[in-house]
Every structure is written in C-alpha cells, then in structure tokens.
Amino acid sequence: MIIYSIPVRSINYKYKHPKFCDLIELRLDYLENPTHYQLCHLNQKTILTIRDFNEGGIKFCQLENKISYYKKAISSTNCLVDLEINNFTNEIPAKNLIISYHNFKEIFDPKELKKIIIDSNKLSAKYLKIAVNITSYYQFLILEDLIKLSNKPVILVGMDKLGKLSRLLYKHLGSVATYIAEAKNKTANGQLTIEEAKRFYLDKLSSKTLIGGLIGGKQVYHSLGLSFYNNYFVKHKLDSAYFPFEVDDFDDFWFWINNSKIIFYGFSITMPHKSEISKHLRISSK
Numbered sequence: 001m002i003i004y005s006i007p008v009r010s011i012n013y014k015y016k017h018p019k020f021c022d023l024i025e026l027r028l029d030y031l032e033n034p035t036h037y038q039l040c041h042l043n044q045k046t047i048l049t050i051r052d053f054n055e056g057g058i059k060f061c062q063l064e065n066k067i068s069y070y071k072k073a074i075s076s077t078n079c080l081v082d083l084e085i086n087n088f089t090n091e092i093p094a095k096n097l098i099i100s101y102h103n104f105k106e107i108f109d110p111k112e113l114k115k116i117i118i119d120s121n122k123l124s125a126k127y128l129k130i131a132v133n134i135t136s137y138y139q140f141l142i143l144e145d146l147i148k149l150s151n152k153p154v155i156l157v158g159m160d161k162l163g164k165l166s167r168l169l170y171k172h173l174g175s176v177a178t179y180i181a182e183a184k185n186k187t188a189n190g191q192l193t194i195e196e197a198k199r200f201y202l203d204k205l206s207s208k209t210l211i212g213g214l215i216g217g218k219q220v221y222h223s224l225g226l227s228f229y230n231n232y233f234v235k236h237k238l239d240s241a242y243f244p245f246e247v248d249d250f251d252d253f254w255f256w257i258n259n260s261k262i263i264f265y266g267f268s269i270t271m272p273h274k275s276e277i278s279k280h281l282r283i284s285s286k
Helices: 063-077 110-120 138-147 163-168 194-199 218-222 225-235 250-259 274-284
Strands: 002-007 023-027 046-049 080-084 097-103 127-133 154-159 178-181 210-216 240-246 264-269
Touching: 046 063, 063 080, 097 110, 110 127, 110 138, 127 138, 138 154, 138 250, 154 163, 154 178, 163 178, 163 240, 178 194, 194 225, 210 218, 210 225, 218 240, 225 240
Parallel strands: 002 023, 002 178, 023 046, 046 080, 080 097, 097 127, 127 154, 210 240, 210 264
Antiparallel strands: none
C-alpha cells in the first residue's frame, strides 16, 4: 500500500490522487489553523494527520480540538486519522484510526519499541505506525522481528541514512504500507519521492520480489543502473528489483544479507568495498 503524503498550506487545497497510490495523507499541521481544513475535500481514501510538536509537527493544535475535528471528519467522510499512541482515545472508531509512535533518537531502543508494540496490542486501531531512525542493516533484522509481535498491521516509517531503503523494502520487512511525497514537499526525513517510487516500480513490488542492487558509498543513489535494471526486470516480467545499498560498515551489511529471510539474487559492488567483498568470500569458501 502506497501513501502519498502532502503538506497542506491552504484550507481550500484540492489534491490530485496519483493512480499508483492507495491513500492520501494530508498533513494539516502545516496550516495556521489545522482544524479549519474543508471537509468537503475528504473521502475514505484520505488520512488526516495533525502531528504534535514532539512528533515532528509544524503548528500547534490543542488535543481536544484535534480529536473533535477528527470525529467530525470521520462522521462526514469515513476518512482515516493519525493519532499519537500517547494520545489514544476510544472516542475515535478503531476502523478509522492509525496510532503512531515516533522516536527521533539517533538509535532506537529495541526494548522500548517492543514495549510500545505490546502496549499497542491492547488498543483498538486499524494500523500501528512506527517511525524510527535506521542507521545500520542489523536494525532491519530487529525491526522485522518486532513487527511480528503486533496484533494489527504495522506501517514502518524509516528515517535517517537507511530510511529510503527501508521504504523500498517495506513489504520484505513486514510493513503493510510506505509513504512517498513530492521531492520539494517531503513531510519526513528519508521519504521516497514520487519519481523514485516510479523508478523502482514501487507499486509492483511484493514480499517475494527478489532483491539485488549496487553496493557502495553515497554515490549509489545516482547510478544509471538503477533505472536500467528495474526497467529491464519489468519489461521481461521478472519479479526482481535493483536497489541502492549505501554501506559504511561492510561487516554489518554482510551479517544482514546472511541472516535476513529476503532472497537476494546478487549485487554489483563499487568502491570502496571491492576488497571487502573478496575478504568475505574467501572466508565463506573455507
């Protein structure tokens, strides 16, 4: 499921729904008065989000005003709403509610996140959204295991260095959705752009898609091979994807690919890791 996130700056803003996107998120906390947005623009494929300051929000909104507006919007349009887990209330119908947890620490605490998930299992909602910084490949393994503990579908929102890759791999990690945005109107760090979603054929990926790609430094995101190989796979109806793998710690990356349940078909390797891969291959052949 692909969610198109939009920062709303006008109470009369009318959005266009990209064909390959399933839902539209309207970030109303960009408005001076978030609860003044016109309900006539909403429908059941809309998510209303008024983010609090401590969750990355832009403008302040009283909690009681937010909940009152959410209830009115749901009653009129049957839309979805996003509410921080610490502000959970039974006043919002479970079938319309996304409860979200944001952690902007450089490294998330697995024990803390596990507790959040266990606590969320006691709450009635349609989805649990988890937004954390991802800085190592080992964290993919942790998140994959933790997501399985949830009794409701999880939307993983990866941020920081490996945020984009986590969003490309969202189905492989057990997430049911990912967010994308316009390049100049991103609403979160690490968000994929519409152009990137098209380049990687995000709407065609499944949890069984074979994964490979280019291993290297930051330059991997600019490789012409990303478009070439993904176009080739789609043209020849191959359920495979070619992704950019920015790697600082090769041991961390190597541990991940050898312990992940993802099926990798192979990698291209560029500097500075050509010598690193040869070392690991020699060790593996003994």
